[in-house]
Amino acid sequence: MLPLPEHSIELTIERLGQLGEGVASWQGRTVFIPGAFPGDTVRVHLEHQGRVLRGLLRQVVEAGPARRPARCPVAGECGGCDWLELDEAAQRTAKQEIVLSTLEHLGHLSRESFTVRPLLVAPRDWGYRRRAVLHFAGKSALGYFGRRSHERIPVAECGALTPVLAALPGKLAPLLKPLAKDAEEVLLLAEGDAAAFAVNLTGPVTARHLEATEGAVRALRLEGAVLVPKEGSPRVVGRPSLRSFSPLRPEVPMFLRPDAFAQAHAEANVGLVASAVQELAAREGDHVLELYSGNGNFTFPVAGCAASVLGVETSPVGVEAAQRSAREGGVGNVRFVQGDARKVCDGLVSEGRRFDLCLADPPRTGAAGIAGWMTALGVRRVVYVACDPASLARDAAGLVAAGYRPVALQVVDMFPQTHHVEAVMSFER
16 A cells, blocks of 8 residues: 655645545545545645545645635534535536446446436525434534534534524524433424424433423424334324425325435425426326335326326335325325335236336435346336435446436436435436
């Protein structure tokens, strides 16, 4: 292993990496530098992290053309908005390129082999987040993990959150002090002017936990809360299910709970769903399989065009919310199955089931095995919604190897001020 200099060195940032870091070169090796942006001249201390060479940012000697002052006092420490000091135009260009280059380098898919649609810009780039994951930083403060670390950065107010949530970390933390030593994380959720929270606990729910949670809900006039024990059923306080409506189908109610997944950017989610529905191109006679269906975010818009939709979801909270939406919205051509996607798909294959189309919205780890399921179930068109470019590239390569050709890619800027990005990609057999 090449010995590293003990003193800091000066480097120039060439581009942004897949995880949002600045990328520079030193003696023929690639160096990843969190907090650095293209065109920056920086002083860094080099260190090995496994096979990767990282630079700890010590000083920005000369700012690149896209660097700007941060609008948050903890921007340099907090890991939440890692691109807050990069202007929006540069963020959008980088996100499109990161997804395309990851598909090329990891998935071995040439960008010329499919249609690349213009990036879908988020309607709001600040004050948009309706979800947040916080951790106790001491006994009476909540905060985010630090940049590239599990150090906890206390935050009393967060401008990245929607107005109803922005000041909630500082107000909620002292009220939840009795839960501090037993809380793994605190999850905030808003829908319009309504807010709720959940606490994931490291053990069982106690009377002390319930008393503090009920007091916080009353004091802050929140809709409700959920206490989620390590084992056993969640304990609900008040009414933490927040009522919304289905994207593209406002006549169908949707229900969000802080202990279940929901897209963080409500307005950008409408564009994401519209893009997925357009790429799926369901017709009246089509039977659709939806994997990782959550609370029905994509289900009901797709059901409006198709003969039927079968949604598969592991979360009982998500399935319960989706079934409630179907009942109250009078949607009769959808059905939901709670279970692991792999086990459910294997069961469908063994039953000889066939589907015309599939929409998959897997977690960050991707949908390993999806190519085999699609082939066995006779699916002619697949739409894959990805929140991780590397997982998309891996699963896209599998689909291509199984005989599906890539059709189109739509990158969606769901998470402004961060390197995180959403993408919708379609494939045809």
